[in-house]
Amino acid sequence: MPGRIKVGRSKEARQQKRQSEESELVRLKQRIEEFARSGLIRISAYLKQDLSKEITKFSELPLSKETAQGLKQSHFVTLADIQRKALPLALKGKDVLGAARTGSGKTLAFIIPVLEGLLVRKWNQHDGLGALIISPTRELVCLVLKLESLYGSGSSDIPSSPKVIGGKDLQTERDRLSKMNILVCTPGRMLQHMDQTAGFEANNLQILVLDEADRILDMGFRKTIDGIIENLPPNRQTLLFSATQTKSVGDLARLSLKEPEYVAVHEASQSSTPETLQQHYVVVPLPNKLDTLFAFLKTHLKSKILVRFAYETFKRMHPGIPLLHLHGKQKQTARAEITARFSSSKQVCLFSTDIVARGLDFPAVDWVVQVDAPEDADTYIHRVGRTARYERNGRALLMLSPGEESSFVERLCTKKVPIEKITIKSSKRLSVKEQLQAMCFKDPEIKYLGQKAFVSYIRSIYLKKDRETFNMQDLLLEEYAASLGLAGAPKIKFGSTCQAKALKNNTQTKRLTAAEISSGSDGDDSSTNTPEFEASAQSRRERRTDKAKIRTKYDRMFERRNQDILSEHYGKLIKENKDTIDADVDDDFMAVKRTDHDLVDEIREPSEVQKLVHGMELINQMRKPPSKRKAQQALSKKAIAKNAPKGTRLVFDDEGEAHPIYELQDEQFFLKAGLPERQKLEYLKIQSGDMEEKDLLDKQHSKEKHREKILRRKAREREESSDEGVQPVSNDEDKSPPVLVDEEKTKKRKVNWFDDHHMPKKNKAFQVGDLNSLEDQEALAAYLLRGE
Numbered sequence: 001m002p003g004r005i006k007v008g009r010s011k012e013a014r015q016q017k018r019q020s021e022e023s024e025l026v027r028l029k030q031r032i033e034e035f036a037r038s039g040l041i042r043i044s045a046y047l048k049q050d051l052s053k054e055i056t057k058f059s060e061l062p063l064s065k066e067t068a069q070g071l072k073q074s075h076f077v078t079l080a081d082i083q084r085k086a087l088p089l090a091l092k093g094k095d096v097l098g099a100a101r102t103g104s105g106k107t108l109a110f111i112i113p114v115l116e117g118l119l120v121r122k123w124n125q126h127d128g129l130g131a132l133i134i135s136p137t138r139e140l141v142c143l144v145l146k147l148e149s150l151y152g153s154g155s156s157d158i159p160s161s162p163k164v165i166g167g168k169d170l171q172t173e174r175d176r177l178s179k180m181n182i183l184v185c186t187p188g189r190m191l192q193h194m195d196q197t198a199g200f201e202a203n204n205l206q207i208l209v210l211d212e213a214d215r216i217l218d219m220g221f222r223k224t225i226d227g228i229i230e231n232l233p234p235n236r237q238t239l240l241f242s243a244t245q246t247k248s249v250g251d252l253a254r255l256s257l258k259e260p261e262y263v264a265v266h267e268a269s270q271s272s273t274p275e276t277l278q279q280h281y282v283v284v285p286l287p288n289k290l291d292t293l294f295a296f297l298k299t300h301l302k303s304k305i306l307v308r309f310a311y312e313t314f315k316r317m318h319p320g321i322p323l324l325h326l327h328g329k330q331k332q333t334a335r336a337e338i339t340a341r342f343s344s345s346k347q348v349c350l351f352s353t354d355i356v357a358r359g360l361d362f363p364a365v366d367w368v369v370q371v372d373a374p375e376d377a378d379t380y381i382h383r384v385g386r387t388a389r390y391e392r393n394g395r396a397l398l399m400l401s402p403g404e405e406s407s408f409v410e411r412l413c414t415k416k417v418p419i420e421k422i423t424i425k426s427s428k429r430l431s432v433k434e435q436l437q438a439m440c441f442k443d444p445e446i447k448y449l450g451q452k453a454f455v456s457y458i459r460s461i462y463l464k465k466d467r468e469t470f471n472m473q474d475l476l477l478e479e480y481a482a483s484l485g486l487a488g489a490p491k492i493k494f495g496s497t498c499q500a501k502a503l504k505n506n507t508q509t510k511r512l513t514a515a516e517i518s519s520g521s522d523g524d525d526s527s528t529n530t531p532e533f534e535a536s537a538q539s540r541r542e543r544r545t546d547k548a549k550i551r552t553k554y555d556r557m558f559e560r561r562n563q564d565i566l567s568e569h570y571g572k573l574i575k576e577n578k579d580t581i582d583a584d585v586d587d588d589f590m591a592v593k594r595t596d597h598d599l600v601d602e603i604r605e606p607s608e609v610q611k612l613v614h615g616m617e618l619i620n621q622m623r624k625p626p627s628k629r630k631a632q633q634a635l636s637k638k639a640i641a642k643n644a645p646k647g648t649r650l651v652f653d654d655e656g657e658a659h660p661i662y663e664l665q666d667e668q669f670f671l672k673a674g675l676p677e678r679q680k681l682e683y684l685k686i687q688s689g690d691m692e693e694k695d696l697l698d699k700q701h702s703k704e705k706h707r708e709k710i711l712r713r714k715a716r717e718r719e720e721s722s723d724e725g726v727q728p729v730s731n732d733e734d735k736s737p738p739v740l741v742d743e744e745k746t747k748k749r750k751v752n753w754f755d756d757h758h759m760p761k762k763n764k765a766f767q768v769g770d771l772n773s774l775e776d777q778e779a780l781a782a783y784l785l786r787g788e
């Protein structure tokens, strides 16, 4: 019996205990909710839910109705593996390191916790920046923003999902920054705002997300990220996602993660790339790569292809499939337009640099072709990840030079990349070499691009760390140049080891500024981790300050630091004895991610070629006919008078030397001539004597003028009288020829004549008084000629 009693008591006791525990739990939950409402604890809603059970559908997630509504609109039903594993942890407020294959849905795995994290905290405009998402490239930022607005569209508690994208007007961003609650941006631009935007603070930040974390944490962004972290509160949630996740303790320590949960979805899998992706490689000697690529395009006209290689030449050869081109030097609007066109097209080939190597989610890409081998297996994984996204099929082709084959394939195997070797049928082979040569010959721009592609490629090989795979000695330079249509291999100068080291040290200090500039200019932070970028940062800054200057096409062309390779005959033209060519910084064709291997690349003065072309530009401008309006304006008298040079009055001395009218006398000479007062009196005396003389001359001159005037009048009157038939008579004294006189008329005229001319009254006929003057003689001659 005692046993029975014992059992009864323990059951009762257990019941009591459970009841008290339950009421304690209820009290605790109530308390937690209160805290959550007041914002004192970080996650509330999810503590009430059991997130330990396997959740497979979005509808099973304890999400706010706003996020759930947004997800319903997106038609997503089941959770992707990474979402299933990472979301419960992230929603609980844990720090998460998420690794999953490309295209497996990582973006949603951090967007949902960000939106939810702020929604449950009832975050509003006055709370400031709540979440910061850092993405390495602008394209990725755009993609994240698209998703964020999709899923967060119903959220009324988050007033706005503001955006900051590198490359936009800094001032506009600054104005909007203070109102932001969620910020998506590139690292460089973020740091720039933290340093330079007054009033911008991240003290209240709750969640930090690093998208493509391995890339963001690598050497190139190291300083920038450290700078950003310094400005963030340590008490925050941090989420890191990438296809190739970092596990470096050092990296994680830098981010001050708190007991992070490592969520790796495909770690146990045989492949680190999507299972739906078929991967091939083909061994092609470097000089035959373009031929192979062209043949490939010709045989895949109905596909959507992404290629990393030269675009300009292929565009001119019309392979029969629309071609697009995307690179970091394009403006953000152009990039967005091309990205949209590629996304919406079904049959198209996009030639691109590594700006689309990561994260971008183009729908339905059939092929990713890599004409050059990437620097490492991780980069390869990200590149091929642009196809076979989220359970779709895709194919990838990698061209390897014979020397690269064995070690690179080994590297891929180590990273669990299943890749198969294929060969190209000889019937499918084509040669574009001759076409390229003809193009280079006709068009200097193509030649320039060919040279640039050559330099970029060689440089990329030189920079690669993996010396076992990439060997400079293996390169068939002349043959490769010929395959690009060039007459010979351009010469390339690589800096000495010492210079490289000096630059490297310098680079460390410059990197921060460079990152800022990058995000301020093109925002593609993917370029900031290259040493070339650092070297060019200064020149970019200079260029920006020189913005006011009008720059011609040639200026732009020559501002590139590989200007000397433009054309060899320019060099010959100016007899420039430069036998070296500096490597190119515009990695449009071959982007290199490696950062700890610097090249020497000094910033130069404008070269002779540049000056020469400037001269030619000026001459052309001068030759250009002015507009009609300008020509007329220039000819107007007013303009001539206005533009005419102002004369200076000079006086000439006896020797014919010119002097200004007033010359200051030598002081010594002046003092020698006596006291100033006396000199003044003497001067006045001389001047008054001169004036008297001049006065007399003037009087004589005016008398003469008066006399001449009278004589002219006389002659005129004589002429008039002769017109009226009055015959002047001969005057004995004058010995003028006798003439017949009309008595009657003479009488009548005589009165007038004598009145005016004081002619002697004794003569009935009037006399010509004085024939000395020219006028009198002319009048008489005219009279006689008329024969009257």
Ligand SMILES: Nc1ncnc2c1ncn2[C@@H]1O[C@H](COP(=O)(O)OP(=O)(O)OP(=O)(O)O)[C@@H](O)[C@H]1O
Residues within 6 Å of the ligand: 076, 077, 078, 079, 080, 083, 100, 101, 102, 103, 104, 105, 106, 107, 108, 242, 243, 358, 359, 360, 361, 385, 386, 389, 390
């Ligand atoms: N649960 C889901 N159901 C269906 N489609 C999904 C789901 N989650 C994501 N997707 C889709 O899968 C595609 C790839 O997703 P996302 O871009 O997030 O991949 P990722 O893992 O970030 O790739 P990467 O490593 O290349 O950046 C997108 O088109 C996205 O809309």
